Amino acid sequence: MIGWEIAGGVVLTVWLWLLTCHGRFWSTGQRLPGSTEPRDWPSVAVVIPARREADVLPRTLPTVLAQHYPAHARVILVDDDSDDGTGELAESLAREAGAGLPLTVTSPGSPPPGWTGKTWALAHGVVEAGQVDRVLFTDADIAHAPDSLTELVRACESGYDLVSQMAVLRTGTRWERLIVPAFVYFFAMLFPFRRVNRPSSRTAAAAGGCVLLRRATLARAGGLSAVRGALIDDVALARLVKRAGGRVWLGLAGKVRSARSYPRLRDLWQMISRSAYTQLRHSPTLLVGTVLGLALMFLGPPAVTIAGLTGGGPAALLLGTAAWAVMAGTFAPMLRYYGHPGAAAFLLPATAVLYVLMTLDSARRQRYGHGTSWKGRNYPASRSAD
Structure with missing residues (x-):
């Protein structure tokens, strides 16, 4: 007893x-900071790594192309050796969309030894982007509200080098409802968002589905080659930026959602x-x-x-x-x-x-x-x- x-x-x-x-860690109140309009809106390249994503692109890529952004922005989809027509479908969706952000589809080929496919695709996208001010890494399964990019840039311009949002994941099935909220909860327990967002804290993390960062900070930190072999690339990238003296912000999203479903426990x-x-x-x-x-x-x-x-x-x-x-x-x-x-x-x-x-x-x-x-x-x- x-x-x-x-x-x-x-x-x-x-x-x-x-x-x-x-x-x-249990609080869900960490939302995008910044409400002041930047004096000069920076140029942005949206980089989408995509491997075998033909099933979700019709629900996500049009939302990225339809972003309302007040300065120069473009979308670069990096086709990572897909065999399901991902690249061709992306180009078709861009033609159907007509007006919107311009799309470039490119493929770097298979990753060299020591690189993961995603970090290799992201690095190729950054090179393709050229001399832009900001780069938004967003996964192929992520859908954005029309003003998502504008709000992300506004938050970044309020004093951050990396701004990341944990996308709202699908909870349509019984297994998703049981496991997905706990997945985000455990992530927040491991990386409390308030600590991540505190410059004096060593805790660093990001959510790979939506990461906006200053290109100059990325270059100063060593570029994506510094995390080329990381399987958990988002956390590795946030740590890289924070160690280089950059400010990191991570929070929950309201206008960024994942279209990927996990209908079975096995998935x-x-x-x-x-x-x-x-x-x-x-x-x-x-x-x-x-x-x-x-x-x-x-x-x-x-x-x-x-x-x-x-x-x-x-x-x-x-x-x-x-x-x-x-x-x-x-x-x-x-x-x-x-x-x-x-x-x-x-x-x-x-x-x-x-x-x-x-x-x-x-x-x-x-x-x-x-x-x-x-x-x-x-x-x-x-x-x-x-």
């Missing part, structure tokens, strides 16, 4: 600390497990620590609560219930951001179990040499960080 009371005290303390001392599983172990730097020590930490934080509250109900004593029941309530309370804002009822936050332990299994599967694939696979391109398994 005393053991469960101690466990309850530990998990409640952990959650109270996370609630009050971890950068308000979401592959999306998350593809990079989960990479995020842990392929370290068995970090893997064990992460699994134990997730078990303590997310399974501890319901375990103590159930123990309190089945003989662990009223103190254990009270502590477990309180910890579970605090945990759910931190998740509820993200659920409301996605338009879901806050009461579903009490199901977070079940979702956490899935994330633990996905992370373990990611480590298993690396351990047995499967590496990382993305749209037919394989990256070899990395060595352990230990």
Whole structure:
């Protein structure tokens, strides 16, 4: 009985600390800064890396071409060795759109050794862009509201070198509703947005679907060649910019949305497990620590609560219930951001179990040499960080 009371005290303390001392990671209030019109609007190149994206381009590319921007802007779609007609479809969509931002479709060929396909495509797009002031990296599955580019530039001009928005992901299916809000929640727990946005903090991150940055800052930081092998390229890019003295801002989007669907658990599983172990730097020590930490934080509250109900004593029941309530309370804002009822936050332990299994599967694939696979391109398994 005393053991469960101690466990309850530990998990409640952990959650109270996370609630009050971890950068308000649970808050969904970080939205684009800046409301003053720039004196001189900078020129912008929108770079879209695209590999086998013919299925989503009709829902996304027209929204990029239709941007209302008060200065020079162009769109560069980098066809990354697609075999589904991605490049040809993009050119057709641009012809159908008629007036709008001009589109250039280019292809750099296969990435050289040491580069990932996406970083190679982005680097090629930057070279193609020429001497522009700002570069917007946006994924092929991302749709933008007509004034999205203008608002992103306005935010960047308010004093930032890199501005990134976490696109609103689809939650149309049962599995998406269960897993996607938690995906963003866990990302914010790992990289609290307020800490990312604080110049004095070493925490740096970005959301790769929508990243606007100053071209001069990128060049000063070493260019994309400095992160050429990064599988989690967005976080690596933000760290690069921050280490070079640049200011980084990351927040949630309202006008930037992903059109990509993950209808099956298998689809979401592959999306998350593809990079989960990479995020842990392929370290068995970090893997064990992460699994134990997730078990303590997310399974501890319901375990103590159930123990309190089945003989662990009223103190254990009270502590477990309180910890579970605090945990759910931190998740509820993200659920409301996605338009879901806050009461579903009490199901977070079940979702956490899935994330633990996905992370373990990611480590298993690396351990047995499967590496990382993305749209037919394989990256070899990395060595352990230990």
